[in-house]
Amino acid sequence: MWKVLIFCLFIKLINGNYSDPIYPVLNPCLAILNRLSDMASAFLNCAVSRARPFKLCEGCVDNFARLQDLIRLLDITYSDVDKAITCKRFLESYDTIQIVAQLISFVQNIWISSYCDNCITNYKDTNGTIDYSLTNHTVKFIQKKLNFDFCLFNATGRMVPLIPIDLNVTLNTNVCTVCLATYNDINDFFLQVARDNKNGVCMDIVDTMNYTRLLWSKIYECKRHDPDYMAIIGISFFIPTIVCVFYVTALFKEKRLPPHSTTAAIVGARRWLWSNPNE
Structure with a gap:
């Protein structure tokens, strides 16, 4: 009887599903590697799907935060019981392709190239839930964008599409008048954000502003009534230039006049006074 039990146990071990999580992983680094592969794939899929309109930073922060946790694990997890080789070293040392x-x-x-840290901060994994915060200027920009979209909806009766390139609209000059203030508000705020963040503006914000300008100037054909700064600069440059040219010309002509001798002038005057007028 006991031989039958041993044989059944042997068959069970052979046919066992060792991919099941209840079985211990011999090397923790390989477990991290498998998880790293899954999360990197999830992040790249998220990034591609949010390329247009560009919403990578806020839309993919969950995947990126979990990926960062796995990357940190590579430095604090060891492949051997003696804790001599980290998983990062284990996975990279013998890989010439890296x-x-x-x-x-x-x-x-x-x-990094999307400047996501300029609009999203403090992202971390808390018991499987990703917590993060939006920067103050990001929150304000979103609110101003909502105000502009709400103004367009009131003026046209249509929702603003995420990508307005193919939007077929009937020109409504009322939009350019009614929504000018809200457009100037969001545009001026974006310019201020760009000045304050000289290293780069979050691409979520940049792409949203680009589509907003496209909607305003190309779709509705509205023009922002800004002062003509080029004309002002041109006039400011032209007037001093004319003054300088006039001054240099006058100075040049003055140098070319023949010098007049005071003595010769006196002698000439005397000759004229004593000369015979009848001659």
């Missing part, structure tokens, strides 16, 4: 390192660099470069 797939893991290049993958991490590629993902982080997408986040």
Whole structure:
């Protein structure tokens, strides 16, 4: 009987599903690698799907935050019981192509080049839930964008599409008048944000502002009534230039006049006085 039990146990071990989570992982670094692969794929899928309109920063912060946690685990998790080799070293030391390192660099470069940290901060994984905060200027920009969209809706009776390129509208000059204040408000605020963040503005905000300007100037053909700064600059440059040219010309002509001798003038006057007028 006991032989039958041993045989059944042997068959169970052979056919066992060792991919099941209840079985221990021999190397924790490989477990992190598998998870890193899944999260990197999820982030890239999210980034591509939010390329137009560009909403990568706020839309993909969950995937990026979880990916960052895994990257940090590579430095604090060891592949051996003696804790001599970290998982980062274990995964990168014997890989001449450096797939893991290049993958991490590629993902982080997408986040950094999008200046996402300028609009989203304090992102962290808390018990499986990603918490994050929007910067103050991001919150204000979103509110001003909502005000502008609400104004367009009141003036046209239509919702503003996410991508207004293919929007077929009937020109409504009322929009340009009624919504001018809200448009100037969001546009001026964006310019101020750009001045305050010289290192770069969050691409979520930049892309939203680009579409807003496209909607305003191309779709509704509205013009912002700004002062003609080029004319002012031109006049400011033209008038001093004319003055300088006039001064240089006058100075040049003065130098070319023949010098007059005071003595010769006196002698000439005397000759004229004593000369015979009948001659």
